[in-house]
Amino acid sequence: MKRQKVQWGLGLVLAVTCLVWWEAAGPLLAQSEQVVEVTIKDSKYVTKQAVLRLGFPTVIKIKNEDAERHDFGSAMFEGIPTQMEKDGVIVYGRGLGGVFLDSKRDAAIRFNMSRPGRYEFRCSIHPNMTGELLLLSAEAV
Numbered sequence: 011m012k013r014q015k016v017q018w019g020l021g022l023v024l025a026v027t028c029l030v031w032w033e034a035a036g037p038l039l040a041q042s043e044q045v046v047e048v049t050i051k052d053s054k055y056v057t058k059q060a061v062l063r064l065g066f067p068t069v070i071k072i073k074n075e076d077a078e079r080h081d082f083g084s085a086m087f088e089g090i091p092t093q094m095e096k097d098g099v100i101v102y103g104r105g106l107g108g109v110f111l112d113s114k115r116d117a118a119i120r121f122n123m124s125r126p127g128r129y130e131f132r133c134s135i136h137p138n139m140t141g142e143l144l145l146l147s148a149e150a151v
């Protein structure tokens with residue numbers, strides 16, 4: 011009986027230690043993902059981002075604040091594994107043509123930055139809506 015109490019106590023200490031580590035490491039783990047925020051407002055893309063580094067996990071968060079439906083698509087996703095999350099559904103694939111967003115909806119696209127270059131994104135519904143991301147290699151910065 012005494013041995014069971016000791017084992018249970020050690021298990022509890024291990025569980026609490028893991029919980030404390032997870033709470034402390036959570037913000038650090040979240041910071042390892044590069045974030046690009048794209049807001050659609052007044053039929054324009056408004057982009058907010060830090061310097062993007064190649065070879066790091068990246069998420070593009072798109073939010074449609076307009077009253078009408080828009081699209082977000084780019085050639086930057088061609089041939090690379092991507093994950094798209096929209097309305098609670100996650101889709102995995104190699105390359106992503108785009109994502110349609112109804113009014114007041116959002117989506118997230120996750121991938122690893124692998125190729126430097128200037129990448130345009132666009133709305134296929136409204137051809138005059140375009141934006142771009144500039145992806146530089148670490149040596150170029």
